Amino acid sequence: MTATADPSGVLPLDKAPDTSDLVMLSVPHLHCAGCIGKVERALNALPGVEEARVNLTLRRVTAKASLPPEALVDALANAGYEAHALDTGIVEKASDPMGRDLLLRMGVAGFAMMNVMLLSVAVWAGAPGVTREFFHLISALIALPVVIYSGQPFFRSALSAVRARGLNMDVPISLAILLAAGMSLFEALYGGHHVYFEAAVSLTFFLLIGRYLDHRTRAAARSAAKELSALEIQTAQRMEDGRAVPVPLSDLRVGDEVLVPTGTRVPVDGDLLSGEAVTDRSFLTGESRPVMTARNEPVRAGEINVGAPFRLRSTAVGEDTSLRRVARLVEEAENARNSYTGLADRAAQIYAPLVHVLALVAFVGWIIASGDVRFAMNVAIAVLIITCPCALGLAVPAVSTAAIGKLFSLGFLVKSGTALERLAAVDHVVFDKTGTLTRPEIGLQAEGFDAEAQSVALALAQQSSHPVSRALAARLSHATPADVTDVRDVPGCGVEAKLDGVPVRLGRADWTGATGEGLCLRIDQTIIPLNQEETIRDGAEEAVAGITAQGLSTELLSGDAEAPVSAVAQDLGITDYHAGISAEEKHARITAHSGHVAMVGDGLNDTAALAAAAASVAPSSALDASRNAADVLIMRDELNALPALFTVARKARAISYQNFAIAACYNLIAVPIALAGYATPLIAALAMSTSSLTVLVNALRVRRVK
Amino acid sequence: MNVLMVLIPISLLLGGLGLAAFVWTLRSEQFSDPEGDAARILLDDDER
Numbered sequence: 115m116t117a118t119a120d121p122s123g124v125l126p127l128d129k130a131p132d133t134s135d136l137v138m139l140s141v142p143h144l145h146c147a148g149c150i151g152k153v154e155r156a157l158n159a160l161p162g163v164e165e166a167r168v169n170l171t172l173r174r175v176t177a178k179a180s181l182p183p184e185a186l187v188d189a190l191a192n193a194g195y196e197a198h199a200l201d202t203g204i205v206e207k208a209s210d211p212m213g214r215d216l217l218l219r220m221g222v223a224g225f226a227m228m229n230v231m232l233l234s235v236a237v238w239a240g241a242p243g244v245t246r247e248f249f250h251l252i253s254a255l256i257a258l259p260v261v262i263y264s265g266q267p268f269f270r271s272a273l274s275a276v277r278a279r280g281l282n283m284d285v286p287i288s289l290a291i292l293l294a295a296g297m298s299l300f301e302a303l304y305g306g307h308h309v310y311f312e313a314a315v316s317l318t319f320f321l322l323i324g325r326y327l328d329h330r331t332r333a334a335a336r337s338a339a340k341e342l343s344a345l346e347i348q349t350a351q352r353m354e355d356g357r358a359v360p361v362p363l364s365d366l367r368v369g370d371e372v373l374v375p376t377g378t379r380v381p382v383d384g385d386l387l388s389g390e391a392v393t394d395r396s397f398l399t400g401e402s403r404p405v406m407t408a409r410n411e412p413v414r415a416g417e418i419n420v421g422a423p424f425r426l427r428s429t430a431v432g433e434d435t436s437l438r439r440v441a442r443l444v445e446e447a448e449n450a451r452n453s454y455t456g457l458a459d460r461a462a463q464i465y466a467p468l469v470h471v472l473a474l475v476a477f478v479g480w481i482i483a484s485g486d487v488r489f490a491m492n493v494a495i496a497v498l499i500i501t502c503p504c505a506l507g508l509a510v511p512a513v514s515t516a517a518i519g520k521l522f523s524l525g526f527l528v529k530s531g532t533a534l535e536r537l538a539a540v541d542h543v544v545f546d547k548t549g550t551l552t553r554p555e556i557g558l559q560a561e562g563f564d565a566e567a568q569s570v571a572l573a574l575a576q577q578s579s580h581p582v583s584r585a586l587a588a589r590l591s592h593a594t595p596a597d598v599t600d601v602r603d604v605p606g607c608g609v610e611a612k613l614d615g616v617p618v619r620l621g622r623a624d625w626t627g628a629t630g631e632g633l634c635l636r637i638d639q640t641i642i643p644l645n646q647e648e649t650i651r652d653g654a655e656e657a658v659a660g661i662t663a664q665g666l667s668t669e670l671l672s673g674d675a676e677a678p679v680s681a682v683a684q685d686l687g688i689t690d691y692h693a694g695i696s697a698e699e700k701h702a703r704i705t706a707h708s709g710h711v712a713m714v715g716d717g718l719n720d721t722a723a724l725a726a727a728a729a730s731v732a733p734s735s736a737l738d739a740s741r742n743a744a745d746v747l748i749m750r751d752e753l754n755a756l757p758a759l760f761t762v763a764r765k766a767r768a769i770s771y772q773n774f775a776i777a778a779c780y781n782l783i784a785v786p787i788a789l790a791g792y793a794t795p796l797i798a799a800l801a802m803s804t805s806s807l808t809v810l811v812n813a814l815r816v817r818r819v820k
Numbered sequence: 821m822n823v824l825m826v827l828i829p830i831s832l833l834l835g836g837l838g839l840a841a842f843v844w845t846l847r848s849e850q851f852s853d854p855e856g857d858a859a860r861i862l863l864d865d866d867e868r
């Protein structure tokens with residue numbers, strides 16, 4: 115790595131960048147100048163942080179620090195910002211070579227366009243004889259190198275399409291640009307009246323804008339998806355000589371002894387070495403209750419340890435784990451969906467041959483009519499320039515960029531422009547229950563769990579960093595903690611303390627003296643079992659109501675038992691619900707549905723269904739594989755913006771069609787003029803620029819959807 | 821005609837200057853965080 119190859123202004127480094135010192139944090143709630151100031155001040159105040167810089171566009175902080183990322187996360191938490199450490203190996207630097215290349219070509223075309231236009235205006239205004247020829251030659255000198263340099267993205271794409279014996283929209287674009295420039299050079303050298311240099315250059319410029327917008331949308335989605343993968347730092351705890359050593363996941367081998375701390379995902383498939391383990395398998399089965407595994411029984415990768423830390427002997431690692439096997443199935447299903455052809459490409463398949471035939475007919479027709487090959491060539495080129503598919507090359511990317519930007523501000527991350535088109539066609543929405551519409555929580559409705567007991571529970575829960583304790587403490591934030599003494603955290607069991615000399619315990623049922631499973635609170639001799647219950651996610655009700663109001667049908671498919679599923683369905687007003695559905699059944703039901711289905715889900719049991727659906731949505735809390743399979747990620751905790759996703763997608767499609775109609779209108783007026791041989795370079799330039807600008811301005815209307 | 825011999829090189833030079841300035845902004849990554857740059861102007865330098 116050299117310093118010159120990495121001029122990332124993100125972090126001005128004096129010496130060659132040392133990635134081990136670079137800490138990257140994702141800070142999703144950054145939104146204003148005040149945030150930038152607060153975050154940078156908080157981090158720069160830490161000893162050991164050399165320079166911290168916020169990138170507001172990416173909601174990301176890059177810092178050069180000798181501290182572990184956790185220290186920076188804590189500092190930001192104190193400043194009031196939720197932050198997540200990112201794996202610097204996965205997230206690329208902010209620089210985007212492809213985007214810069216496109217911008218540079220666009221800039222060159224833009225400046226050349228201004229200069230050539232300046233000369234052309236003089237010619238249009240009636241510059242006579244020698245002056246005109248002189249101006250034409252200067253235009254040629256500017257335009258030819260620029261067209262050759264800036265047009266390359268189109269030429270390359272057109273060439274590869276022709277090699278594959280197909281037509282894409284870059285074929286008519288390239289032909290129009292090259293023929294216009296070539297014919298104009300001939301006219302300029304032989305003192306002709308009409309040259310199309312400014313048309314060739316401005317076509318290149320306008321279309322490069324579209325190409326850049328398209329690239330930026332894709333790059334932003336790609337980097338955000340990568341960022342989510344980078345959130346799960348891929349390390350595991352391997353036991354070496356009785357000590358747990360953190361190692362990269364890729365270093366684990368079959369037969370290694372692996373420690374799984376509380377609250378983390380099991381990294382490999384393996385057999386349990388400890389006495390027992392309690393894990394959350396909801397990502398596999400959809401069932402929200404933790405499952406107990408006994409010694410020597412298998413534990414699968416991806417399960418979350420919700421009990422005491424346990425050790426296991428790995429039996430399958432990396433690509434062989436059950437988690438990866440499911441993920442591979444998903445990739446196969448995704449490939450099937452990638453065969454979807456975008457609106458612009460479908461239109462281009464019809465449009466490109468039409469344009470070529472029209473230009474050819476004009477050429478042959480005028481040779482027969484007038485016998486003048488030069489004039490016939492001029493007419494054919496005018497037809498090609500006027501019909502050049504600006505609406506396809508510029509308007510569709512502009513609409514998707516505007517719509518995706520609008521959705522981003524509503525908390526959605528849309529991965530591709532075609533995802534919008536598929537969302538617009540959706541007529542049936544399938545929801546998953548656990549983790550999507552509901553969130554598992556500890557219930558407060560238990561018998562005997564009065565205000566006093568709640569204050570004791572809060573006091574105990576605050577003393578532990580166990581995820582269950584933290585969830586309980588957050589749930590009890592309305593209570594005041596009781597005054598407890600002699601607090602002791604018993605790993606794997608719970609927390610115990612004394613309240614006015616009376617022993618109190620919060621922890622696993624058997625440890626508190628109760629029978630059964632789950633969490634219990636014990637005050638002296640009284641035992642209060644605290645049940646797991648599900649709460650409906652904020653905004654889920656509005657989401658379902660809003661989607662129904664749009665005339666879409668809804669359905670709830672869950673792997674959970676009948677009773678909780680029907681309760682949630684009734685609360686949300688979903689009449690069509692099915693409980694006890696396995697991952698395969700979900701997939702089969704969605705494939706069998708006759709309409710266009712959107713799947714909203716998060717678990718691994720939804721992943722195949724997400725990939726099979728016409729369009730799919732996953733919360734950002736979803737498993738890695740599900741996030742990869744989904745077209746859209748919900749970046750917020752609430753669901754109430756969900757109906758807007760479909761509204762914006764439909765609006766974007768409507769505006770795309772409008773843009774096609776506008777472009778068609780321009781063609782209807784300008785093409786007959788060109789065919790009749792009356793098209794001057796002035797008319798061509800006017801028709802092209804106004805149609806490009808109209809479709810661009812129209813595209814921006816997507817942002818005004820409520 | 822003579823005035824053109826002066827003015828055309830000048831216009832080309834000015835266009836070239838603009839292009840050079842654009843290339844410079846591109847090289848120094850001024851497009852990597854447009855939102856942040858827009859917000860930073862509101863920050864008080866003394867506070868940071």
